[in-house]
Amino acid sequence: MKGVILIFKNLAEMSQPLIKKVEGVYKKLYNYKRKIRIGIFAVLSIFSIFFSFAATDVCLAYNVDMGGQIIATVKDKAQFENAVCMVEKKTAVSLEKSVDDVKYVATIVRYDVIDNDAAVADAIINSTEDIVKAQSLYIDGMEYTRVSDLDVEKYLEEYKKGFLLEGIENNVYYSEQISVKEDYFAADSVDDKALFEQIVKDNLHVVNVCCVSENYTIPFNTVTNKTSKQLVGYSKVETAGVAGAGVKKISNTYINGGLVSSEIIEDTVVTAPVNKVVTVGTGRRTASAAEKSYAQSSGFIFPLPNGSWKVSAYWGDGRGHKGLDLAANYGVSIFAVKGGTVTYSGWKNGYGYFVEIDHGDGLKTRYGHASKLCVSAGETVSQGSVIALVGSTGNSTGNHLHFEVVKNGANYNPGPYVGLS
Numbered sequence: 001m002k003g004v005i006l007i008f009k010n011l012a013e014m015s016q017p018l019i020k021k022v023e024g025v026y027k028k029l030y031n032y033k034r035k036i037r038i039g040i041f042a043v044l045s046i047f048s049i050f051f052s053f054a055a056t057d058v059c060l061a062y063n064v065d066m067g068g069q070i071i072a073t074v075k076d077k078a079q080f081e082n083a084v085c086m087v088e089k090k091t092a093v094s095l096e097k098s099v100d101d102v103k104y105v106a107t108i109v110r111y112d113v114i115d116n117d118a119a120v121a122d123a124i125i126n127s128t129e130d131i132v133k134a135q136s137l138y139i140d141g142m143e144y145t146r147v148s149d150l151d152v153e154k155y156l157e158e159y160k161k162g163f164l165l166e167g168i169e170n171n172v173y174y175s176e177q178i179s180v181k182e183d184y185f186a187a188d189s190v191d192d193k194a195l196f197e198q199i200v201k202d203n204l205h206v207v208n209v210c211c212v213s214e215n216y217t218i219p220f221n222t223v224t225n226k227t228s229k230q231l232v233g234y235s236k237v238e239t240a241g242v243a244g245a246g247v248k249k250i251s252n253t254y255i256n257g258g259l260v261s262s263e264i265i266e267d268t269v270v271t272a273p274v275n276k277v278v279t280v281g282t283g284r285r286t287a288s289a290a291e292k293s294y295a296q297s298s299g300f301i302f303p304l305p306n307g308s309w310k311v312s313a314y315w316g317d318g319r320g321h322k323g324l325d326l327a328a329n330y331g332v333s334i335f336a337v338k339g340g341t342v343t344y345s346g347w348k349n350g351y352g353y354f355v356e357i358d359h360g361d362g363l364k365t366r367y368g369h370a371s372k373l374c375v376s377a378g379e380t381v382s383q384g385s386v387i388a389l390v391g392s393t394g395n396s397t398g399n400h401l402h403f404e405v406v407k408n409g410a411n412y413n414p415g416p417y418v419g420l421s
């Protein structure tokens with residue numbers, strides 16, 4: 001039995017190197033397996049990255065650095081250069097200096113992060129001060145001005161409102177055809193706001209057509225009925241005149257606030273006027289025998305030059321007229337009808353400029369409404385001397401001489417004294 005154990009022991013000892021060899025082979029095999037595993041893993045990883053790129057649209061692109069700022073992401077340099085050309089062509093501005101120091105930084109991005117050509121152009125425009133976004137004002141198809149930082153349409157709307165008139169219905173419009181276009185321009189080709197405003201003021205015309213109603217009065221006419229039953233100088237209003245009323249609708253046209261035309265488009269009589277009816281006397285008075293006798297003894301001459309006068313109101317014409325009215329031109333000489341002493345020369349209420357002469361024997365003559373006085377109170381005048389000039393002062397409606405004869409303090413009809421009936 002012991003011999004059997006020995007044999008096994010020897011066998012075990014003898015197989016030790018073999019076991020170690022086997023172990024070594026196994027270890028080597030293990031290391032290869034690991035490397036293979038890592039290799040497979042690496043290959044799979046690359047594949048998976050590749051496939052994931054393809055699956056999520058990721059690609060290589062470039063961030064455009066202009067003056068230290070990333071302004072856009074492009075797929076390649078050519079895209080950016082094309083955009084520069086596009087902007088230069090559109091604005092006529094050279095971007096040579098602006099794009100001089102442009103840097104391209106490679107990056108991996110999703111396809112949809114890459115800017116399209118228009119966005120790249122916008123980014124270039126926004127990064128240079130040489131180009132601005134501005135609005136051009138076209139008047140009748142021609143560009144008159146361009147301005148930045150201003151909503152031109154809104155400005156023109158407000159400018160137009162400046163010509164509205166208060167309290168009436170306005171219809172305002174520009175007489176010119178106007179259009180506004182927005183675009184990018186070279187900064188130095190854009191007008192400042194003050195110049196823009198001046199161009200608007202000088203070239204645009206705001207028309208305002210508005211209707212107004214205007215009330216007006218219609219004057220009445222005077223109808224004169226003559227009657228010989230009343231003496232000359234008689235006048236009576238039979239019907240008072242009443243003015244009528246009308247309404248006019250007027251269309252006014254203003255250009256830049258100035259009235260250029262006014263047209264009556266409707267004229268309505270609201271109430272018609274009522275005529276004034278007046279009866280005037282044409283009758284002549286005949287002197288009584290008694291009047292004729294005292295007149296003949298007076299020795300008066302006529303107070304006005306021959307042919308210069310006309311009776312405009314007789315004595316006692318129905319108004320209680322206490323004299324004789326002789327219409328004559330302004331400035332005609334008034335004579336003293338007889339010599340005497342001037343007892344009054346001056347202003348006297350309704351008589352206006354007035355002269356009174358005392359002829360003695362209780363007889364006085366009076367002269368009213370003169371334009372000028374030629375004598376003074378206390379003065380002695382001879383018959384025919386000029387005492388005043390005809391006028392219309394005091395209570396008078398036209399040039400005339402109001403002539404009175406007073407005897408012992410009472411008025412008498414002057415007509416017969418001067419050869420009139």
Ligand SMILES: [Zn+2]
Binds near residue numbers: 313401
């Ligand atoms: Zn009179």
